[in-house]
Amino acid sequence: MDKSAANLVDFHCHLDLYPNFSDIINECERRKIYTLAVTTTPRAWKKNNELAQSTKYVRAALGLHPQVIHQYHHEVDMLCSMIPQTRYVGEIGLDGSPEYLSGMELQKTVLHKILQTCAREGGRIISLHSRRASKEVLDALEHHSDAGTAILHWFSGTQKDLKRAVSIGCWFSIGPSMLETKKGYELALLIPRDKILTETDGPFTKKNGKPLMPWDTAAAIEKLSFLWNISVEDARKQVVSNLNRLLKAE
Numbered sequence: 001m002d003k004s005a006a007n008l009v010d011f012h013c014h015l016d017l018y019p020n021f022s023d024i025i026n027e028c029e030r031r032k033i034y035t036l037a038v039t040t041t042p043r044a045w046k047k048n049n050e051l052a053q054s055t056k057y058v059r060a061a062l063g064l065h066p067q068v069i070h071q072y073h074h075e076v077d078m079l080c081s082m083i084p085q086t087r088y089v090g091e092i093g094l095d096g097s098p099e100y101l102s103g104m105e106l107q108k109t110v111l112h113k114i115l116q117t118c119a120r121e122g123g124r125i126i127s128l129h130s131r132r133a134s135k136e137v138l139d140a141l142e143h144h145s146d147a148g149t150a151i152l153h154w155f156s157g158t159q160k161d162l163k164r165a166v167s168i169g170c171w172f173s174i175g176p177s178m179l180e181t182k183k184g185y186e187l188a189l190l191i192p193r194d195k196i197l198t199e200t201d202g203p204f205t206k207k208n209g210k211p212l213m214p215w216d217t218a219a220a221i222e223k224l225s226f227l228w229n230i231s232v233e234d235a236r237k238q239v240v241s242n243l244n245r246l247l248k249a250e
């Protein structure tokens with residue numbers, strides 16, 4: 001794939017949760033939007049990967065979402081057995097919100113298994129969830145330092161954790177919503193420009209009641225141009241060149 005030809009980047013989107021899944025894939029192709037279709041269970045990955053096979057700009061990531069681990073933890077072995085078939089893993093991670101906290105030990109066991117397998121297979125590009133558990137996610141990444149390149153999606157931890165994440169080589173994917181809050185904006189200011197990708201996290205994120213679409217990453221680019229004090233076009237080029245560097249690295 002000639003990634004340099006991508007116009008926009010949505011590095012964390014749940015494409016299979018939109019009703020018109022395959023139409024959106026076609027639209028991403030038409031608009032040249034590099035889209036990483038993250039999945040919530042390894043079973044879902046198969047279909048995503050099949051559809052992505054014939055595309056230039058859409059890729060499927062093999063995931064087990066921390067918020068469904070209490071239900072699907074037994075699928076972790078299936079996931080690990082499938083890691084050799086893909087370059088992308090996600091959405092994985094930990095969620096320390098009150099409703100998921102009781103399952104934290106199980107979440108950690110699953111995350112460790114997955115990161116260990118990624119390391120054994122030579123490293124993967126990994127999209128991670130770290131809501132209310134950024135410290136624990138960073139502990140796991142530090143422990144499995146050969147797991148690959150970690151991209152923290154919609155990071156919402158402390159500035160201290162963010163600095164630690166930067167120091168251990170993490171990347172970040174940032175959506176329009178993160179840049180709408182003062183906290184998110186201030187976090188984004190601390191991230192090196194060359195470690196930032198854009199995302200939507202659609203269809204969970206909405207604008208005017210409608211789920212964000214991969215092309216709505218244009219709004220994140222506009223906000224980044226403001227944050228970096230450069231033109232929108234230069235911000236877009238920065239993100240696309242970051243993507244190219246990430247994909248070339250391994």
Ligand code: MN
Pocket residue numbers: 012014038091201
């Ligand atoms: Mn997500």
